[in-house]
Amino acid sequence: MKGKKKTIALVIYFGLLFLPIYWMINMSLRTNADILASFALFPIDLTFANYIKIFTDASWYSGYINSMIYVSINTLISLATALPAAYAFSRYQFMGDKHLFFWLLTNRMAPAAVFALPFFQLYSALHLIDTHIAVALAHCLFNIPLAVWILEGFMSGIPREIDETAxxxxxxxxxxxxxxxxxxxxxxxxxxxxxxxxxxWVELLLARTLTVTDAKPIVATMTRTISATGLDYGLLAAAGVLTIVPGALVIWFVRNYMAKGFALGRV
Amino acid sequence: MDKWENNKAWFLVMPVCAFVAFSAIIPLMTVVNYSVQDIIGPGAHVFVGTDWFNKVLHDYRLHDALWRQFLFSGLVLLIEMPLGILIALAMPKRGWGVPFSLVTLALPLLIPWNTIGTIWFIFTRPDIGLFGSAINSLGVAFDHTRRPLDAWATLVLMEAWHWTPLVALLAYAGLRAIPEVYYQAAKIDGASPWATFYYIQLPKMRGVLTIALLLRFMDSFLIYAEPFVLTGGGPGNATTFLSIYVVKLALGQFDLGPAAAISLIYFLIVLLLSFIFYQVLQRVGKGEKA
Incomplete structure (x- = not known):
């Protein structure tokens, strides 16, 4: 009985969650003039022109490739460095550990806008502007602290007897x-x-500041849909639908890691 | 629960420090530099000491923007934290429902933030948007471009839609990491579902819920792209949060000095509050364990 109620509540929540996404898909299949002219629950004059433009125009699809390159590099660096660090924070007491742990997170706390110019100057001085590695490194600033904090939370839940026994x-x-x-x-x-x-993937300010053309990310390309004639909502919505795809694949691949619990005492 | 004392643990932490410090220290010091100088042009700047700080601290528009920011973050946290935990508790533990739920929850998180603002702008428009026209057809007058209350409701709703999945995903992963033996023990003791939640699940989720709360506080307190695109800070100044005000000052008037000063004050407010949250949550957790 109770399980059923839970499921119904969950299904209603997912339905509501999907509405804005549905509207984005709906918009992506219509022309800009059509979107602004009238309300339509379903796209009546179905058009794939927005998607075709993205897949045939190199300045559009290269944005997805650039984003995927630096996001992958960043995720690998963040995980590889954060795993041992989080272990140290969860298991050991060492000089300055508490201060260091909190300092890491403070790097997520500053309003970004004023920091764009200093970032540009720093990475120009190192001749890294418009490279994937520059964006990947810059994003470490907020992703490594996040990774350390989340992993530390999980590691602290593991009894230390396991380490000792091993x-x-x-x-x-x-x-x-x-x-x-x-x-x-x-x-x-x-x-x-x-x-x-x-x-x-969704960070815009630093990624846009540090790139020109060669490593320009999709989030920066998407701001181009604002032009003198106004915003091309259809094109933006199509690009938005496509930005979901890589991340959805990532969570699909890690689903088993997230969902499976574990049994203690297998050491 | 004393940890092992060992200063060699520093070697495990070194790479993280190197990568973060690389991008953290120089830009922060540059902004500190801006905040105490009047920059007239390239190479021409005058040291002004704490003038900018004095000036911005007496700016009543800044105070208003700050209170709006507090209100917004407070509302968002009150909605997202309990809702996220409830969703995580309701999610299936096995079967095809698991990947389905995980992928569905991830969808809003993966859309670039300014695009979210734009989509919601259309979605809530009373004439051509699904939400706006649905609400209007129910007989409720709704227009987020003209009525401050509607603009606020739209922003809070959008923020809850966007970020509740983050809390839910973290809480779900935290729940799944609780060993089965704890549940078996609870079952043997005949614990009610509420007791199981309060004495087992909640304490075991303390780590992930701490980071979820801090993340949600920081990011909602610093929110910029979505309200900028959706309401532009209007109608009037009704939704001009501190973040929007700072950017207006920094980019709109090319006034780097005062903008840097505000940014540093802003940073210190977030830091102080996060520190308080963190300390309180650590105490609460310890108290429950004893």
């Missing part, structure tokens, strides 16, 4: 960490990977 059994630290410990927190690793991907 060390007594003669496991070296790297072997214990990779073969025993990481599998235990895979729900955390999955959700962290997805959030790193997501925050880097």
């Amino acid at each position: 060390f007594i059994d003669g496991y070296s630290f790297p072997r214990f960490f990779i073969t025993i410990f990481i599998p235990l927190i895979r729900a955390g690793v999955g959700v962290t990977a997805f959030f790193c991907f997501m925050f880097s």
Whole structure:
């Protein structure tokens, strides 16, 4: 009885959640003039012109490729550096640990607008402007702290007896960490990977500041739909629908990590 | 729960510090530099000390914008945190419903923020939008471009739509990480669902809920792109949050000095509040465990 009520509530929530997405899909299949002229629950004059433009115009589709490159680099760096660090924060006491832990998160707390110019100057001085690595590095500023905090939360939930038993059994630290410990927190690793991907994917200000053409991300390309004649809502909506796809694939791949619990005592 | 004392743990933390410090320190110090100088042109700047800070602290428009920001973040947190936890509790644990729920929750998070503002602008328009026309046909006059209350409702609704999935995903992953033995123990003790939630699930989710709350506080307090596109801070100044005000000052008038000063004050407010949240949540968690 109770389980059924839960499911019904969930289905209603998902229905509401889907409405704005449906409207975006609806808009993406109509021309701009049609969107602005009248209300239509379904696209009447169905057109794929917006999608065709994105898939045939290099300045559009290269944006998706550029974004995917630097987002992947960023996610890998964030996870690779944050995993050992989060372990240190959850298990050890060392000089300045609490301050350092909180300092990491403070890097997400500043309003970004005024920081655009200093970022441009810093990366120009290093001759990194308009490269994928520049954006990937800049996004580490907010993604690494996020990854450390989320992973630390999951690691602290694992009893320390597991570590102790493994060390007594003669496991070296790297072997214990990779073969025993990481599998235990895979729900955390999955959700962290997805959030790193997501925050880097939608970040606009730094990505736009640090790129010109060669590494221009899709989020920056999408701001181009604002022109002197107004906004091309249809094109923007089509680009919006397509920006969802890579991230949805990421969460599809990490779904098993996120959903499967674990049984204690398998060490 | 004393941790092992070992300063060699620094080696595990070094890479993280190097990567973050690389992008953190120089830009922050540059902004501190701006905030104490009057920049007249390239290479021409005068040291003005705390003048900008004095000036912006006495700016009543800034105070109004700050209170709006507080109100907005407060509303958003009150809606998103409980709703996110409820969704996570209701989500299926196995079967095809799991990937379906996860992917559905991820959808709003993956759309660039300014695009979300634009889509919601059309979606809530009373003449051509699904939401706007549906509400109007129910007999409720609704127009977010003219009525401040409607603009606020639209923004809060959009923010809840956009970010509740983040809380839900974190809470769900946190729930799934609770070992089955805890539930078995609760079942043997004959614990009610509420007791199971309060004594097992909630304490075990403390870590992820702390980060979820801090993230939601920071990001809603710094929200810019969505309200800028959706309402532009209007009608009037009704939805001019602090973030919008700062950018207007920084880009609109090319006034780097005062904008940097406000940004630093803004940063310190977020820092202070996050620190308080963090300390309180840590205490609460410890208290429950004892």
